[in-house]
């Protein structure tokens with residue numbers, strides 16, 4: 001694609017990077033076929049090719065309006081287009097650069113206030129816990145006033161049972177995060193349980209938000225602050241425990257933390273530490289996969305379930321980790337069922353379902369329809385945003401895959 005970058009962006013790091021990415025695009029449109037918003041809305045500007053054109057328009061100094069921003073806001077950051085692109089266009093990075101340029105012009109007041117409130121509430125575990133408790137206490141009032149679904153209280157699963165003696169010399173760090181421990185504390189318990197059964201030592205590290213939520217909300221300063229704080233805490237813990245791996249249960253957080261190196265490449269004080277933490281960050285499926293036979297051997301007798309796996313976009317597109325989780329669930333006796341359109345986003349997208357409820361709701365209904373087609377006993381996923389978004393009293397229970405796996409192990413519950 002030919003570009004005529006405006007003088008103000010010439011020879012700036014952002015301008016050069018954006019131009020290099022945009023030039024790779026050959027306008028073939030293959031990405032539109034896998035883009036959930038284009039599939040749903042049918043507007044070129046709500047697909048990746050059109051959004052690249054809109055970003056180019058900004059970098060070429062052509063006038064842009066709030067409608068331009070709205071088309072970019074409707075993007076789920078699912079990276080499905082990046083996986084499908086034959087030219088290797090780094091769409092996600094381009095979108096980040098474009099959003100940062102647009103953010104220099106303030107949003108309308110109501111939008112600013114809504115985003116500021118979410119950016120302050122969601123990453124603060126205690127505050128979020130209180131707000132959630134209040135919303136649950138209010139019964140149907142909060143959903144009616146705020147237009148959001150309030151997830152039911154989590155039931156703790158997988159209390160510790162008998163474990164093998166530790167055989168891995170290095171411990172695995174398990175950071176706490178922000179929203180997940182409030183909404184589903186059983187996920188980290190399940191991870192600790194599975195790693196313990198495999199003989200791995202787990203060291204919990206108390207950190208707050210990794211920065212992904214603020215990044216979603218265009219609060220780039222807060223996001224970088226949270227990333228630096230996380231990097232400091234994890235660097236110290238890696239040194240203290242002699243560890244090399246950080247197991248992060250939320251695939252959205254894993255994907256964001258794996259990008260620390262590029263996000264902080266311009267910060268001389270953090271670039272090195274950011275690269276180290278990014279390199280150490282692992283999806284639990286990456287750590288557990290080599291031990292599939294151990295899982296099989298440690299599996300308890302009793303009824304397993306017919307499950308369908310919903311691979312979050314951050315796992316299957318951003319991290320390109322496909323087909324790792326399903327064999328682990330099968331190893332402990334569960335049956336995995338197929339689902340159509342497995343590549344399409346469910347509409348959760350971090351805070352997306354709160355900011356774009358109509359599109360998110362339509363994608364949710366479509367995804368649940370596919371997931372429930374074979375009448376499974378349950379739905380497994382790997383990200384708290386997807387789990388919360390897809391949970392529905394009329395549908396089978398949606399849990400993290402670790403919560404389906406851990407109770408199948410001897411000593412699990």
Ligand code: SF4
Pocket residue numbers: 024025026027028029030031032048049084085086087088089
């Ligand atoms: S698939 Fe890649 S090259 Fe083709 S239009 Fe989309 S971004 Fe451009």
Ligand code: SF4
Pocket residue numbers: 034035036037038046047048051074075076077078079080081082091
């Ligand atoms: S990231 Fe997802 S929603 Fe956004 S343009 Fe790409 S495929 Fe479409």
